[in-house]
Amino acid sequence: MSGPELRTERLVLRRWRDADRVPFAELNADPRVTEHFRSPLSRERSDALVDRIEAGFEEYGFGLWAVEVAGSGEFVGFTGLAVPSFEPPWGRSVEIGWRLAAHAWGHGYATEAATAALDHGFDVAGLPSVVSFTARTNVRSLAVMRRLGMTYDPADDFDHPVLPPGHRLRPHVVYRLTAADWRARRTG
Template identity: 45%
Template sequence: MIYLETSRLQLRDWEETDLEPFSRLNADEKVMTYFPKTLSTEETNVFYKSIVSEFKECGFGLYAVEVKESKVFIGFIGFHRATFEADFTPCIEIGWRLKKEAWGKGYATEGAEACLQYGFNKLGFIDVYSFTADVNNPSKNVMIKIGMSFVKTFNHPKVEKSSPLNKHVLFHINQNSANGIR
């Protein structure tokens, strides 16, 4: 099922054929620069199953993204329930991960804007959060472009304290402040 379409992207259900390119995406050191580690094929399979499970349980999740024109899988954009221990959780998180060849084309911004609109107007979300390692400037830029506001920095409880990726930034947008995307 296709959930969302933009001028260049389709955000859809996951298919078995996505597993191989998804595994390559998660094993790419460049793509995973701002994550603690790359994922093995087995770890990607577990991640895939958790995405499918979240869709069944919640009716939303991380959508598989493909370029409309070519039908090529480029990654995911969508929502996730963040439940780790923090003063802002549990919450709805918007996130994205795209293959290198899709970087610098505005796909993350385009897809995330469509997701926010869908989340607020169809799924009834009031608040949406996003967070990333403080050093991840590309993702922080997407958060700003889609109208999110910086809230604070925090130490991510699931990242080693000694890691340069432990310090995270938290961004937020709510239904009332989402002027440009409604």
């Protein structure tokens, strides 16, 4: 598998390996990790997600990188760029996203890995902007979005189309970041 590998001070963002599937399935079955998703994923659905992620790398040249802790090689989740699987109200876009094992929370890994993914997206892939969206109740992800310098406009709020009306997670918020704002933030 070819594709860019990204490194930070503490992390390696890389393409997926077969050995990642078991810890990823465990992560996706953890109710703490999936609290803001429709439901935990079965092993089959988790494996299918890995397959879709890898197909995204082949199609777009970027994707949701597997994240490992440098030195130990411990797989802790994913972070990266993806094209949403549904047509969002604002039109086609690229999303920055992350999903980490609960034991990896609180170490700054999501922000650190997302920073590397954004550098790649803006400087290598040439993206003009990215979005990130989540359930309104997902305070951990909202904090990462703010640390990345993303901006929120309540006018962008939407009801996630794959969730039924009345579902507690259906109300979503959207944060945005342009390449120009990212570069200004990185050099300022």
